[in-house]
Amino acid sequence: METMVPKTSAALSSLLRADFITQWRNRRSTVLILLVPVIILISWKGAIDKLGATFALSTCITLGLMAIGLMGYSNAIARDRDKGIFQRLRVTPVPTWSIMVSRLIVQFAMTFLVTAIVFFAGYYIDKITLQPAGYIVTFFTAIVGGALYLGLGQMIVGLVKNAETVNSTTRLVYFVFIMVGMFGELGVLGEQFKEAVHWSPYGTVKHILAASMQPSTWNNDATMALLITIAYATIFGLLGIKRFKWSTQ
Amino acid sequence: MDIQNGNSILQVEGLNVSYKSFKAVCDVSFDVKAGEIFGLLGPNGAGKTSTLSAIEGLLKPQSGSIFISGFDVKKKPLHARANLGVQLQSTSFQPELTVSEIIKLYAGIYCVPLTSEKLESILKDIKLEESAGKRFGELSGGQKQRVSLVLATIHDPVLVLLDEPTTGLDPQSRRQLWERMEKMREKGHGVLLTTHSMEEAEAVCDRIAIMDHGRVLTVDTPQTIIERHRNDPEVISVSRKGKITLEDVFIGLTGRNVRA
Numbered sequence: 164m165e166t167m168v169p170k171t172s173a174a175l176s177s178l179l180r181a182d183f184i185t186q187w188r189n190r191r192s193t194v195l196i197l198l199v200p201v202i203i204l205i206s207w208k209g210a211i212d213k214l215g216a217t218f219a220l221s222t223c224i225t226l227g228l229m230a231i232g233l234m235g236y237s238n239a240i241a242r243d244r245d246k247g248i249f250q251r252l253r254v255t256p257v258p259t260w261s262i263m264v265s266r267l268i269v270q271f272a273m274t275f276l277v278t279a280i281v282f283f284a285g286y287y288i289d290k291i292t293l294q295p296a297g298y299i300v301t302f303f304t305a306i307v308g309g310a311l312y313l314g315l316g317q318m319i320v321g322l323v324k325n326a327e328t329v330n331s332t333t334r335l336v337y338f339v340f341i342m343v344g345m346f347g348e349l350g351v352l353g354e355q356f357k358e359a360v361h362w363s364p365y366g367t368v369k370h371i372l373a374a375s376m377q378p379s380t381w382n383n384d385a386t387m388a389l390l391i392t393i394a395y396a397t398i399f400g401l402l403g404i405k406r407f408k409w410s411t412q
Numbered sequence: 413m414d415i416q417n418g419n420s421i422l423q424v425e426g427l428n429v430s431y432k433s434f435k436a437v438c439d440v441s442f443d444v445k446a447g448e449i450f451g452l453l454g455p456n457g458a459g460k461t462s463t464l465s466a467i468e469g470l471l472k473p474q475s476g477s478i479f480i481s482g483f484d485v486k487k488k489p490l491h492a493r494a495n496l497g498v499q500l501q502s503t504s505f506q507p508e509l510t511v512s513e514i515i516k517l518y519a520g521i522y523c524v525p526l527t528s529e530k531l532e533s534i535l536k537d538i539k540l541e542e543s544a545g546k547r548f549g550e551l552s553g554g555q556k557q558r559v560s561l562v563l564a565t566i567h568d569p570v571l572v573l574l575d576e577p578t579t580g581l582d583p584q585s586r587r588q589l590w591e592r593m594e595k596m597r598e599k600g601h602g603v604l605l606t607t608h609s610m611e612e613a614e615a616v617c618d619r620i621a622i623m624d625h626g627r628v629l630t631v632d633t634p635q636t637i638i639e640r641h642r643n644d645p646e647v648i649s650v651s652r653k654g655k656i657t658l659e660d661v662f663i664g665l666t667g668r669n670v671r672a
Contacts, residue, residue, distance in 0.1 A: 168490045169523035177520025181509060188508035188547075246504040254468045255521050256494040410470070 174257040178265035186269050196230040197277055201284045208288055216291040220281055221373035224305055225365065227277035229340055232312025233333040236270050240320045241329035249409045267313060274309035278302055293376050300375040308368035311396040315364065317403030324411050340365050367392045419446050421570045421602040427476035429462045436462040438626040444571065449593055449603040451613040454623035455666050460606040461501060464575050468498055481570045497569035499560045501576050507549030511540055511559055514548055522567035538562050554585040561592060572596060574605040578612060590616050610659040624666040634658050
């Protein structure tokens with residue numbers, strides 16, 4: 164009657180299927196996450212020439228990635244922890260890392276989707292086109308940027324136990340990032356603030372996305388922004404994993 | 413490991429679990445045999461769920477050993493969990509998934525081949541064939557319990573842990589669950605259940621352990637425990653109908669005070 168330990172790959176594929184179905188069933192919130200960058204692109208339609216195509220696209224992708232990490236991922240994790248869904252999975256013979264990896268793969272798929280939708284919207288609304296290399300490199304940097312915001316979301320669910328508090332905290336952080344990031348970047352809040360925003364999680368992600376849309380213009384500043392983005396993602400992610408509790412009890 | 417009726421499939425030895433300075437489980441030892449239903453009884457906060465959580469691997473005990481089907485829970489957690497089926501006290505699965513999808517998920521996790529015929533027969537067995545496409549969040553309490561129990565046994569585990577499985581169930585559903593437990597026993601599974609119902613313990617358990625303040629006070633068959641404590645002054649003083657019941661012994665041993 165003894166049962167053998169099942170293969171991790173088989174368990175992971177079952178978890179992935181379930182997580183993709185869950186994401187699909189929550190498509191209303193997914194659509195809202197995808198809609199924000201598209202609405203911004205539409206509202207900037209007349210100002211694209213002034214702002215620049217890479218500025219518009221990189222801002223919209225950054226906002227989309229932020230929404231995925233802060234609003235989507237962290238709230239789903241907080242809810243499932245609160246309901247005991249993780250505890251039920253943890254008593255099965257799957258390694259606990261595979262439960263989180265499955266969730267993260269779904270979120271990285273969302274990152275691809277938001278990037279693709281911004282590119283489509285940019286083309287149909289503002290007739291923005293990039294060179295093929297620009298599209299390819301941007302998909303890669305979007306993954307790095309997405310990892311930063313997923314790490315930030317992980318850090319919030321690691322530090323905050325209550326699902327409702329996680330919800331309000333992520334909304335607040337999202338709002339602060341948008342307001343301070345966008346106004347700070349434009350220099351409205353002063354030069355020092357502009358510099359601080361440039362190297363903030365908002366600024367570095369936006370910078371690498373903008374630079375990767377024109378790979379020929381990639382410079383040392385962009386490389387530094389990429390390294391800092393990776394550092395942010397690592398610090399947030401590690402802190403979030405270290406402090407994360409699978410149960411609220 | 414050869415599992416035969418009467419062999420120990422769960423061995424708990426000198427288990428200690430603490431939450432900061434609070435000792436939830438103190439030096440608990442017991443075993444569950446194949447083909448046996450073992451009940452863990454105790455008032456709220458007695459340490460039942462902490463004991464179960466340590467067996468499930470959800471809690472790290474301060475000391476003591478736990479072996480499931482011969483596998484050390486600390487050293488071989490995945491092997492131990494592969495031989496374990498669990499129904500947690502607060503059952504929850506992704507509310508967006510349908511009953512069929514949840515069954516497929518857990519069958520996949522345990523690498524149990526699941527044909528559409530087998531899925532149908534599982535659904536029929538738990539009388540949810542009409543609700544296969546219903547989302548878990550839309551099911552009634554009893555239906556959720558049935559899904560949870562079928563998932564606990566989908567991989568035919570050696571040991572099944574049921575944490576207060578009949579709480580909130582109507583008498584029909586409770587009887588049905590007892591029958592399922594008895595079927596598991598007939599197949600040679602060991603069942604460890606926690607319950608507040610003395611009626612349930614007497615009706616289905618082969619042996620019981622009464623816990624309080626993190627310690628096991630007594631372990632034996634319900635009838636032997638009643639006989640052993642029949643003449644205890646504390647038990648006689650709480651007896652209501654002249655006849656000593658398991659509930660009288662339980663209250664006599666654990667006290668009249670209501671626990672928080």
